[in-house]
Amino acid sequence: MKIIFTFLLVILLVFSGYHLSFRKFRIPLFARKFYLTGLEFLFLGLLLGPNFLNILDVETLQALSPVTALVLGWIGMLFGFQFEIPNLRRFPGVYFLAAFIESAVTLVIVFSGVYLCLPLVFDISGAMRMVASITVAAAAACTAQTGLALIPTAKNNASQSIIKILRYFSSTDGLVAMLALTPVYVLSLRNADIVDRRLMFGGDDILITLILFTAILTLYSLFLSQRREESELALIIIGMVIFISGFSWVMDFSPLLANFFVGMCLVNLTSEKEKIFNTLVSIEKPVYLLLLIFLGSGWQLHHISGFAAAGAYFAFRFLGKMAGGFSVSRMGGKMGTLPSGLGLGLMGQGGLPLAILYDFYQSMAFDFSGEIIGIALIAIIFSDITSPVLVGRLLRKEG
């Protein structure tokens, strides 16, 4: 069985290589969507991981932990850079509120569904059940622009306005996920012992955290106090991201979240933000692909029932996004002109949810972490493949 799977994966990767090498080679439409998201790298990770070739074995993955910390921190920081206040102000405040509502509605619906159904799939309870449900719900709340990238340029005003809204939502609605995850990591779970739950941030801890956060920002500003060349800046940012990520792990916190908050502050406080952003973007793709490979290597799915669970997760998210879109369209004012099926345009999930899931996998040593990730990954792949079709349908409806 393993050999057959390996063989199939090799075929897939050869196909990927062929596709990459010969761009004019016409591939089926669904496959084009698949390649746009780089999801083939998930399968590369699966092939290299302990399930098959074992090149990325457990020991190697441990030795590569600085790289995984860098990957998570990098994505967190990049996402933090989306929240530049002057940039956000270019859009009416109601856009931000709408993105927040749409995402929060999705989060609540997915959380409720997953929380109720999780015990049907796994022998899971208590805090573990809560943490896993919040994490996958947070991942579901995020939206990516994957679908938008594949549709032709909109010609009429209605479509253009929808695309503008969808783009805005997909850049900002991850904030809800980050805010929802913060308490999960604040109520940190030490060891794998769920009973040993502790309130990590008591009064003193909050003060210490604020001091540390200020210290890190001061360190950044010292590094950025003079003009840097591109590769120097790369060293500083890589070093700082690793530094903060390591700090987060020592403090039982999430590197994704820590770097997100640092990124959010930096983009609003430093004059070097353009240069930092360019550096972050310059290796965004390799970082994202590495994330996919790491995630793929830890992919576990031991039961066929996992596919049904993935289907349920997809359905909850679909329901959540539709309800979120519907709520937004009922807000009135500028949002009142939006179609009630806006949720169809919000199905792409993209990179941030993958980072959230990988962060969870790295941080929470649950028995079922790998399987939960496996289920969520199947749903994400399905979401990313179907999202262009759904966006297309939404825009066609609007003429």
Next chain:
Amino acid sequence: MVQKTTDRHHLLTYILILVFISLLGLWVKGMDIETSRQQAGLIIFSLGFVMLSAYAMAQIVNWATLPLISGYILAGIIAGPFVSGFLTIEMVGRLSLIDDLALGFIALMAGGELRLSLISLRARSIILSLVFITVAVTGLVVATILGMGNFFDVTAQFDFEDLLIFAILAGLICVTLSPASAIAVIRECGAKGPFTGMTLAVIIVLDVLIITLFTVTMSLSKILITGGHLLQMTEISGLIFEILISLIIGVVVGQAIAVYMKRIRRDLLMFLLFVAFAVARLSMGFNHWMEAQFDISLHLEPLLICMTAGFFVQNFSRFGADLLESLEKMAFPIYALFFSVAGASLDFDSLILCWPLAILLVTVRMAGLMGGSWLAGVISADPVAFNRNAWLTYVPQAGVSIGLAQIATRQFPEIGIHLNTLVLGIIAINQIVGPITYKLALNNVGESVKR
């Protein structure tokens, strides 16, 4: 990556950064580390700590016109197990895979810097340098150890036979150089020209040559010790096979990189990262497999494979410049990481144990390098400035010598253990002094864009 010298104005900022990072580091070190995740976090934190402090330290030493890598190494030494103990020996060990990745990148860069056109112009000089440096350094080191061995604790205990083997092996190890240090200083100075090309070629080829000579010597030494058995040809042929296979794989990898750059181009950095990782892992895996299955100790050299690949792309495809440009983007982080970890790995315990002999051999080695390269230059009618300065570029010493000393330890445990200690002591000195002399040589010859 040509670096401007640090202004006096900014010196204070870097000192402040170091103080700040150190305080944060001390605070984290003082925490109770309970879980495995926290332990992993501490290693990651330490890596970030070392990279940032290495950068700040490099800017500080750059103010004194020293090369940046001296700063990286110094930061590593200070953070390492023998000074502050911030990085423990175990932590340094756990960073070895990241270190291998960095070395793969540097090796690709080193190979990419070797231009066949420049080498062929100086072929005579390069070949003569290889021969004379090997003979001069080995000869002087052997003579010194045989002549003065009785005065040092490390060697006084050996009988003549053991002392002779010890001397020859030490002599050959002293010839090894450091391509990684060379390429880092060259890139930092933006150095280009016949002198840079010639010395880099000597540095790279000499390492391969010494690995071969070392294995032959070990076989001969075994005959000496075991009393006249036939020369074990399997070891020598195995070694030649190993080098040939490494070169062939290097060409294949180089061709793969060239094809990728021609056909795909996008995500090149990611691809190169994958190549460096795959070469490091597969070499290791293949070596283990050969040993387990066929009892053949074949050691594919990831360094040699990557250097050959870089050389191939530079000289047999039209993508050499693109490859270097792509690698350049990550040069700063890679150097800071690699050399600060190298600094933390320097074994000062060994240096303390054998410092008188180590200092003597460092001096003798320099004399051999000076004499050998000068003679080669004079015979080849190289410019006087080249002849006077070439030896300065050969002073840095690293990785390969440690590997050779470890092989010797396995083969001859009694003398090997002392040899290992001595070599680590010598490397500790040469790795600190070497980059400084290298930069000096490039400045003296006038091939350094930025002094």
